[in-house]
Amino acid sequence: LAASAASAVLAGIRMLVTSGPTHEPIDPVRYLANRSSGKQGHAIAAAAAAAGADVTLVSGPVSLPDPPGVRTVHVETARQMLAAVEERLPVDVAVCAAAVADWRPEAEGSQKLKKDGSGAIPQLRLTENPDILQTLSQHHTLRPRLVVGFAAETETVIEHARAKLARKGCDLIVANDVSAASGVMGGDRNRVHLVSPEGVETWAEMAKTEVASRLVAHIGERLKAAAR
Ligand code: CTP
Ligand code: CA
Numbered sequence: 001l002a003a004s005a006a007s008a009v010l011a012g013i014r015m016l017v018t019s020g021p022t023h024e025p026i027d028p029v030r031y032l033a034n035r036s037s038g039k040q041g042h043a044i045a046a047a048a049a050a051a052g053a054d055v056t057l058v059s060g061p062v063s064l065p066d067p068p069g070v071r072t073v074h075v076e077t078a079r080q081m082l083a084a085v086e087e088r089l090p091v092d093v094a095v096c097a098a099a100v101a102d103w104r105p106e107a108e109g110s111q112k113l114k115k116d117g118s119g120a121i122p123q124l125r126l127t128e129n130p131d132i133l134q135t136l137s138q139h140h141t142l143r144p145r146l147v148v149g150f151a152a153e154t155e156t157v158i159e160h161a162r163a164k165l166a167r168k169g170c171d172l173i174v175a176n177d178v179s180a181a182s183g184v185m186g187g188d189r190n191r192v193h194l195v196s197p198e199g200v201e202t203w204a205e206m207a208k209t210e211v212a213s214r215l216v217a218h219i220g221e222r223l224k225a226a227a228r
Contacts, residue, residue: 009220011052014091016144017045018132020060022078024104026124027113034099037186038062040150040176041097043212045070051216053093058084060098078104078129085132089142093219096133096149096170104129137169146222148172148215151195154179161195172196172222174215194218 019041023031045057046067055070066072073084103126133149147170151161161175173195191205
């Protein structure tokens with residue numbers, strides 16, 4: 001009975017999760033990307049589905065299987081990710097765990113860039129990608145009741161996360177230290193701080209799957225508290 005009660009904390013909740021990197025084409029054979037395995041985002045989608053939510057996962061290119069019980073939409077670029085997300089609105093909860101490329105090449109070459117033998121180096125002009133988390137957080141008509149972002153930081157993790165929370169207007173930031181020494185990137189474990197206007201909650205290091213199920217429980221609590 002305890003298990004079935006715990007498994008239904010998000011029953012009837014529609015949830016969107018972004019996960020993985022995005023790939024921004026330079027030409028037909030090259031792209032610009034972020035380091036991201038998608039493990040944390042996929043684990044959150046799976047945990048939310050296990051908790052009874054109706055989950056859509058919008059995933060960049062990853063080498064993970066689609067999580068069970070989750071509607072998975074595959075995209076490549078940040079602009080495709082935003083379009084796929086907007087297509088699913090309205091939802092109750094959005095969790096943006098994707099490592100979206102902040103910039104993309106201004107123009108995608110239609111043919112492969114070639115070395116011309118002179119040693120000349122191509123100069124890539126970049127342009128900024130749309131911010132999916134910010135678009136959701138500041139949506140005029142279809143803002144989810146709860147918008148959760150991540151912050152990938154290599155230094156002063158909590159300060160940067162607080163600034164992001166304020167700048168983007170989301171309700172909660174899950175901040176993780178992704179410096180090389182932390183082993184978080186590509187690894188199976190994570191150590192996170194939950195940063196919200198109410199304060200900071202630091203969790204012990206644990207498996208990404210465990211972070212996912214605790215985050216889902218935390219989201220359930222927040223929705224319950226907001227409904228009171
Ligand atoms: N994010 C997003 N769309 C973008 C960039 C980021 O949705 N174009 C989301 C990420 O999914 C994450 C949060 O914003 O939930 C923070 O991403 P992060 O890269 O840590 O922060 P940025 O705001 O991009 O700032 P910076 O990379 O300069 O630290
Ligand atoms: Ca970024």
